[in-house]
Amino acid sequence: MKKYQKELDEWFKKNNWQYWQPLSILARLVEECGELARLINHLYGEKKKKSKEKRQELEEEIGDIIYTLICLANSQNIDLDRSIRKSFKKVIKRDKNRY
Amino acid sequence: MKKYQKELDEWFKKNNWQYWQPLSILARLVEECGELARLINHLYGEKKKKSKEKRQELEEEIGDIIYTLICLANSQNIDLDRSIRKSFKKVIKRDKNRY
């Protein structure tokens, strides 16, 4: 993720953009999750209409959410590789506890 | 809320509609919250563009969320007046604890 975080940060600097404040980025995250939810409901929920295009959109919606999280992380100096490592460790631990 | 719940239920019966399963209604709820989030970000967040129309939309987005909750409640035989009463009591209690 370091590469993506750096690339976006340079893009923001080059364009003289500011990251939004966290509450606004959160609102944006909710908006993006809403679009993913709608798509998942179409693909796998009650309103089934499977199609290839839709599956491509899934790729894009997930990308938009991760993009939003990279903005939040960059604005707060968070290292996403460390974030992901920590979450992975929790899963492994929880599993050990379970068995 | 009883009146709204009953009215919607009769409408569903009359049209021979089925309520969705809870996970699908939840996905719909997330979609509606996403639309509200986008609007709130426009009205009060970084991308400020206040306008009368937008404020009317706010009324509609909140209505759509409550509509979705009524569907969920009806499908699970939940009495929303009891729900709201319980939440009100918690607020009053938390306040009493605080002072």
Place this chain on the structure above:
Amino acid sequence: MKKYQKELDEWFKKNNWQYWQPLSILARLVEECGELARLINHLYGEKKKKSKEKRQELEEEIGDIIYTLICLANSQNIDLDRSIRKSFKKVIKRDKNRY
């Protein structure tokens, strides 16, 4: 809903409370939806553990979401009965269009 909105508003005034700003109420709404999501996943999703208690919690979680929406509506002078009416009309219309 008018009764609930008025009751809460009087409670806020009596205690000299201020409604939060919309972006903060939205964050709260997301938090409450997250609790509902967890519960629905327990009750109907992959981690099935049906129980009576859980079903009671469902009543409470939905109540908490509506409570949050009442706060948002009150802070923005929105009449929730009008909101709900509008959403109901849309459903009826969409149905008419469909048949």
Place this chain on the structure above:
Amino acid sequence: MKKYQKELDEWFKKNNWQYWQPLSILARLVEECGELARLINHLYGEKKKKSKEKRQELEEEIGDIIYTLICLANSQNIDLDRSIRKSFKKVIKRDKNRY
């Protein structure tokens, strides 16, 4: 992301775990977003209580969301590097259109 996706996939295979169905993963995503929302409200919203611990939690909450998205992506054979690339391209394009 490829490395993370592969690592998790091998972990799932080794433990004989199945990915959840998309609607359940979505519910989990909403739960994780709810935890992030609560934390952001504490750190930057109305209930301000800044602290070092809280900022560490932010790192973890974002990690949990990305972990959930990796599960969703793996279960649907989605290449997250492609997803992120696409979202990045959209931002660059939108910017170009704007200027």
